[in-house]
Amino acid sequence: xxxxxxxGAASRDEPELTYRAAARGDVPALVELVNSCYRGDDSRRGWxxxxxxxxxxxxxxDGMGELLGRTxxxxxVAEAEGxxxxxxxxxxxxSGAYFGMFSVRPTAQGTGLGRRVLAEAERTVVRTWGxxxxxxxxxxxxxxxxxxxxxxxxxxxxxxxPFPYGDESFGKPKRPDLAFVELTRELSxxxx
Numbered sequence: 634x635x636x637x638x639x640x641g642a643a644s645r646d647e648p649e650l651t652y653r654a655a656a657r658g659d660v661p662a663l664v665e666l667v668n669s670c671y672r673g674d675d676s677r678r679g680w681x682x683x684x685x686x687x688x689x690x691x692x693x694x695d696g697m698g699e700l701l702g703r704t705x706x707x708x709x710v711a712e713a714e715g716x717x718x719x720x721x722x723x724x725x726x727x728s729g730a731y732f733g734m735f736s737v738r739p740t741a742q743g744t745g746l747g748r749r750v751l752a753e754a755e756r757t758v759v760r761t762w763g764x765x766x767x768x769x770x771x772x773x774x775x776x777x778x779x780x781x782x783x784x785x786x787x788x789x790x791x792x793x794x795p796f797p798y799g800d801e802s803f804g805k806p807k808r809p810d811l812a813f814v815e816l817t818r819e820l821s822x823x824x825x
Contacts, residue, residue: 655708679739687804729766730758
């Protein structure tokens with residue numbers, strides 16, 4: 634699965650993106666990208682940081698390798714001029730598709746790149762699995778991020794899931810009130 638951007642094509646000011654499914658050889662670069670987007674000082678260069686909410690790693694090599702080995706999931710990679718600039722987890726389940734681990738290089742955030750990659754992720758789950766619903770969980774404390782997804786057609790379902798305190802694979806919480814809200818969007822064949 635390698636595709637050049639055609640729907641929602643880049644304008645003259647935006648780099649052309651190439652999309653593909655991640656391979657095992659991508660694990661080190663993916664781990665670096667994901668962790669740079671969510672945790673630590675590097676993540677503060679973008680607007681999607683969770684550094685004030687969680688410490689530790691967002692993902693490690695073993696976790697990424699396990700994800701790439703799942704038969705019901707893929708990691709969609711976006712590259713610009715041969716450089717990894719974004720990725721996301723896509724997972725098929727009984728209720729449609731799950732979208733997670735969305736990572737856009739912090740220095741490229743706020744440029745429209747995330748909007749383009751999200752649109753390609755939606756097209757990918759429709760085209761690959763025939764999914765008609767995309768679902769995700771976002772920390773409820775990330776109101777700015779929730780609002781960004783709502784502007785792209787996602788709806789807050791009102792379902793709240795507790796944060797898995799004690800499971801450091803999700804990170805080291807810096808506050809006691811973390812929880813996830815669920816967002817969904819209905820998808821169609823004519824996503825553009």
